[in-house]
Amino acid sequence: MAGGGCSRGLCDQISDAILDACLMADPGSRVAVEVAIKGNLLCILGELTTHARIDADAIARQVLRDIGHADGRWGLDADRIRIILELSTQSPEIGARVDAEDIGAGDQGLMFGYACRETPTLMPLPITLSHALMARHWEYRQTPEGQLLGPDAKAQVTVR
Structure with a gap:
């Protein structure tokens, strides 16, 4: 869920x-x-x-x-x-x-990312880092100090 x-x-x-x-x-x-x-x-x-x-x-x-x-x-x-x-x-x-x-789908969905060997998750590094940042945001929100943060947040990572 x-x-x-x-x-x-x-x-x-x-x-x-x-x-x-x-x-x-x-x-x-x-x-x-x-x-x-x-x-x-x-x-x-x-x-x-x-x-x-x-x-x-x-x-x-x-x-x-x-x-x-x-x-x-x-x-x-x-x-x-x-x-x-x-x-x-x-x-x-x-x-x-x-x-x-017997193809199992009626239309296409939107996909983000692609499989690669840059990270253990097989996702591009910017996506992996963004997911990690958002997971940390969620963890911090569970602490007394983090109660000041709202649930809506975004992370963008650019790798050069």
């Missing part, structure tokens, strides 16, 4: 948590979900073809709580945010093509 010291964005963590919930209950799930947030509005949009019974609203609220948006202190309140769900099943045309070809 999404959470903690992850360097993924808030919306990515919510869509990943929805995917995880579907796959845990139904490994054959097909999930294409996007999340967008603006102010106090969170939209969950996409297609789910699954036998899993999930509560996307509750999943989104829990992810918000897990990363530190439990009480509105940092601008978002997991219990007060307005959530719009626009989820449907995958189009029959895409489903039929995927089944016929």
Whole structure:
């Protein structure tokens, strides 16, 4: 599930948590979900073809709580945010093509990075360092001194 010291964005963590919930209950799930947030509005949009019974609203609220948006202190309140769900099943045309070809995917996602031998994680050094910085940010936020930091942070590393 999404959470903690992850360097993924808030919306990515919510869509990943929805995917995880579907796959845990139904490994054959097909999930294409996007999340967008603006102010106090969170939209969950996409297609789910699954036998899993999930509560996307509750999943989104829990992810918000897990990363530190439990009480509105940092601008978002997991219990007060307005959530719009626009989820449907995958189009029959895409489903039929995927089944016929046995290729397991209906479209492409966005990928960041590439495999390489620069680091033990097999990811480029700037990505590895950014992830480490964000993990350290999460750890520091758990200390009394770190309570002054908000949950939303970004790290950018450039290597020359």
